[in-house]
Amino acid sequence: MNQDQITAKLSQINSKGLEATFSLSEAALENAQKLAELNYAASKDILVNAQDGIQQVLTVKDPKQVAEILNTETMQAAGNQAAAYQKKVSKVLRDGNKEFANVVDATIDQLQDGFQDWINTVATNAPAGSDVFLSSFKTAYGSALQGFEQFRAASKEAFATAEKNADQAIEAVQGQIAQVKKAATPASRGRKSA
Template identity: 90%
Template sequence: MNQDQITAKLSQISSKGLEATFSLSEAALENAQKLAELNYAASKDALVNTQDSIQQVLTAKDPKQVTEIFTADSLQAAGNQAVAYQKKVSKVLRDSNKEFVNVVDASIDQLQDGFQDWINTVAANAPAGSDTFLSSFKTVYGSALQGFEQFRAASKEAFATAEKTADQAIEAVQGQIAQVKKSATPASRSRKAA
């Protein structure tokens, strides 16, 4: 195998890597757009709800009406909106993570296949007496493959941890909402009884 053929093989491997990078960049932009749309919608809803609450407070005739505006149910509704928003964000991030993992897996597989093909071609066309060099070269290549596999495992573990953390955050918010409602319910009953 001559130098031009070796260079062509390496160029082919590099171009596949660039394709994967472009694919990841495109996916990242799409997900950023989805997150921006979610943030816009959530901000708009929060602004409308805040304006409604302010209007109700301004038109209240006495302090009792103001306290009735901020009941546990209205606070729970705000909390539920926050949870719904977080779930939507988590879904976008999960989808993005799955897409990223799939691209990483495919890229690693392509790199491994490309390098293996390149190694086989070099070994088949190696001059006589280069067995020692080829053996050490294959050892280095094997170590590189292990590094790819470690990266694959680490990226999957990192994404699983991120998803678990997002789920725990949602559960924590829901638990806090339930606690607020639970603690506010007896107080509102005692006010009505008095």
């Protein structure tokens, strides 16, 4: 195998890496766009609800009516809206993580196959007496492959942790909403019976 063939194999491996990078960039941009759309819609809803609430508060003449406007149901609706937003964000992140993990797996597989093909070609065309060099080269290659596998395992663990944290955040918001509702229910019953 001459230098041009070796360079061509390495160039082919690099081009596949660039394709994977472009694929990841496109996925990241799509997810950023989805998150921006979610943020825009959530901000718009919050502003509309706040404007309605402010208009209602400004038109009342009795302070008791203000308390009725800002009742538990209003707060619960805002909490439910926040929880729904968090679920949508989590879904976008989860989908993005899956896509990223698939690209990482495919890229690692391609790199491993490309390097293995390259090593086999070099070994087949190696001159006589280069057995020691080839052996050390294959050992170094084996270490590099283990690095790829460690990266794959670390990325899967990072994605699992991110999903777990998103689920915990949703559960925390829902738990807080339930606590507010539970705490407010006896208070509203006490006001009604008084």
